[in-house]
Amino acid sequence: MKKIFFKITAFATGIIAAFTLLSCNDSDNNMMDNSLQRTITFENIVTPKDFVESGSFQGTGAVPVILPGQSVFIKFSAGKAQALMFATMYGASKDWFFASQQPGIKLFDTSGKAITGDVSSSVLLWDNGTKDNTGQPESKPITQVPNVNAPQLMKLNLDYNEMTSEFTLTITNTSGGTANETPFSPGVWAVSNYNGSQLLNSAPFFTPNSLSNPEITDIAQMGNIDKMKAKLSSNTGIMTGLSPALVVIYRGDKNPVYELGKMDNGMGLKEIAQFGNVSKLQNSLKSFPGIKGIYVAGNAPVPPGNKVMISFKADPGDKITYVTMFGFSNDWFYANETNIDAAIKGDLSSKTALFDSGTGVDQYPGAGNRQALFGGTPQSETMVISKVGTQYPVPAVQNVIKVTVN
Structure with a gap:
């Protein structure tokens, strides 16, 4: 699979560029001889996909045109x-498509601001270049069909729900x-994934002025969307970056980072879950009872294929x-569930879960305009x-993040 380069720029406007790696371990100067030293690693192992969402459409009658x-x-x-991006065949043709x-x-x-209303000017009519006007095979680049006003044949209208960041x-x-009266064939559509700086696929379906491909050819010649679907x-698929990870060594039975089924306590978990900013929780925990040490792994977003690590000390x-x-x-945030x-060593991924902090209204992961990825605020x-x-098809935890201690 092609290598996707993710620039080291914040996917969150609220994420700070550098973190002070500090430990608030008051007992460091009195560390016993049997203290442990470990290294914890956080690796982003999600497989990037070109599209965050895709699908198909067809007519509702007995014939799907x-x-x-x-x-x-x-x-x-x-x-x-x-x-x-969408594509559908101009039915009364040999190899044209919208x-x-x-x-x-x-x-x-x-x-x-979301664009709504009539966007018919966005639609174009294309000649696939694989058949001439008599239906004989040819091999020409994909070009726009001249002298046909596509917006006169197809009207496009956009509606938008700001809360969900969903368009219709x-x-x-x-x-x-x-x-140019014509039926339209069943069609396909897709929204490209965005990595914080660019779309992963800026030319979905076809490349103008180049030869066609089998998938768009089947649509243009026969209205068959099976290959493209x-x-x-x-x-x-949904993908994600990870923020720098906050690591806390503590005593007691109460997890100092979060409590499942309880409201966010305002100590700084919200800032991590919404913007990837660990500073507030890092500082808040300095005076939290039972805290032995606080560490931060990484100082920038962690894109797929990258990892961060930090060493820590702990007592039995x-x-x-x-x-x-x-x-x-x-x-949302990843954290240990139990x-x-x-003193543990090994893979902790199975002990890790994905949580909703309950502080911001959810939108489709990687496609929500209020997400920090797009410079928004939930x-x-x-x-x-x-x-x-399971509202969204998020990859399993073990397919996104790998946590190991050595």
Whole structure:
């Protein structure tokens, strides 16, 4: 798989550029001879996919085409750097298809405000270059069809739900009565993943002025979306960066970072879960009862394929806890689910879980305009801390983060 380069820029506007690695261990000067020294490593092992969401659409009649006068709807989530790409066959042709310019329909203006209403000017009509007007095979680059007004044949309308950052695109066949009356075939759509600095795929489906590919050719010639659906499905998935990880050595049965089923206590977990900023919780825990040491692994976001680590000291009987932001979320964090002896060695990934801090309204991971990934601030909510459920197809914890102690 191609290597994806993630610039070391904050996926959160609130994340600070450098962290002071400090320990508030008052007993360091009196450390006993049997103290332990360990290194904990946090590795981002998620597999980046080109698309955060994708799907298909078709007519609702006995035949799945979209006839003149009929409409279909596409619901999808997106942040201000993302765009929607779709494709459907111009049915009364040998190899023409509707789609927008790459990377897709623009969804937000330069100020970050969602674009709504009539966006029909975004649709273009393309000649796939694989058949001539008589239906004979040819091999030419994909180009725009001249002298046909695509927005006259297809109306596009966008609605937007700001709380969920979800769009609804209505596609209406308005070709009836024109010189280019045509049905539309079933179609496909996709929203490219964004890594904090760029789209992972800025030319989905096809490349203008280049030869076509088998997937778009099947749509353009036959209205068959099976190949493109399969290709999109295999390359669609939620991914994330991780924030620097806060590691705490403590005594007692109470986890000082969070309590499941309780409200956020205002000590700084919210700042980690929303922006990846560990400073407030780091400072708050200095005076927390039973704290033996506080450490920070890393000083910048941790993209897929990267890892951070930190060494720590602990006495027999100490416990360890850790927390890092699920970066492409509104307010989620990874942490150990159960108490862990600080003397432990090995893989702690199975002891790690994904939690919702209950401080910000959730949006689709990696496609929510209020997420720090897009420079946003979550809409406030007041809920108890809970494990993240199955509302979104988030990869299993062990497919995103690997935590080991040596």
